[in-house]
Amino acid sequence: EDKVVQSPLSLVVHEGDTVTLNCSYEVTNFRSLLWYKQEKKAPTFLFMLTSSGIEKKSGRLSSILDKKELFSILNITATQTGDSAVYLCAGRPSGGTSYGKLTFGQGTILTVHP
Amino acid sequence: SQTIHQWPATLVQPVGSPLSLECTVEGTSNPNLYWYRQAAGRGLQLLFYSVGIGQISSEVPQNLSASRPQDRQFILSSKKLLLSDSGFYLCAWDGIGGEKLFFGSGTQLSVL
Numbered sequence: 598e599d600k601v602v603q604s605p606l607s608l609v610v611h612e613g614d615t616v617t618l619n620c621s622y623e624v625t626n627f628r629s630l631l632w633y634k635q636e637k638k639a640p641t642f643l644f645m646l647t648s649s650g651i652e653k654k655s656g657r658l659s660s661i662l663d664k665k666e667l668f669s670i671l672n673i674t675a676t677q678t679g680d681s682a683v684y685l686c687a688g689r690p691s692g693g694t695s696y697g698k699l700t701f702g703q704g705t706i707l708t709v710h711p
Numbered sequence: 712s713q714t715i716h717q718w719p720a721t722l723v724q725p726v727g728s729p730l731s732l733e734c735t736v737e738g739t740s741n742p743n744l745y746w747y748r749q750a751a752g753r754g755l756q757l758l759f760y761s762v763g764i765g766q767i768s769s770e771v772p773q774n775l776s777a778s779r780p781q782d783r784q785f786i787l788s789s790k791k792l793l794l795s796d797s798g799f800y801l802c803a804w805d806g807i808g809g810e811k812l813f814f815g816s817g818t819q820l821s822v823l
Contacts, residue, residue, distance in 0.1 A: 631811065639801060639814035639816050642813065645810060645811055698745075698757055698760060699757070700757075702754050703753055703754040
């Protein structure tokens with residue numbers, strides 16, 4: 598059975614801090630790892646990672662994948678209160694029509710205080 | 712552009728009552744559609760997925776069922792709700808190219 602584990606489960610920081618969120622995965626026929634941000638309702642897409650060692654970057658957020666260690670991290674620099682959210686990572690298998698059959702981690706709740 | 716709509720946003724239902732949640736996708740044809748559930752403080756669990764009209768696959772045994780009566784419509788149903796059916800339900804589709812998953816706005820279901 599596929600499994601994705603995130604750590605820490607919750608994190609409280611102050612504005613301006615840098616945070617690192619962790620995601621380890623065991624996904625049969627692994628294809629990609631995805632990161633989402635969930636504020637109050639629908640998760641919104643952040644990154645998709647398929648290759649080891651290639652950093653994806655969007656503003657203050659960045660993410661990288663290690664396919665040897667089955668691990669990914671999401672970094673947020675100079676955090677702002679608007680970064681407060683649940684961050685979800687999910688592993689996707691390859692093959693046929695299983696694209697959307699993501700296995701999600703339990704999420705990391707990030708709280709950024711002013 | 713493609714959009715996904717899901718309703719209602721919130722629902723409070725008594726135990727034993729029926730359920731119908733609806734999801735539609737606009738701007739595309741023959742999308743793969745998914746129903747996920749998120750229990751409080753936990754990750755998302757895949758409930759059902761559909762690759763076409765009338766084609767439903769269930770991922771976990773449960774009190775719920777799904778139907779796809781039209782190409783871009785996906786419905787989650789129950790004949791009799793249980794307390795354990797409470798949660799946040801998300802409809803999703805896997806976008807053009809199928810590499811990402813895009814979610815509807817979700818339905819918060821409380822069964823009392």
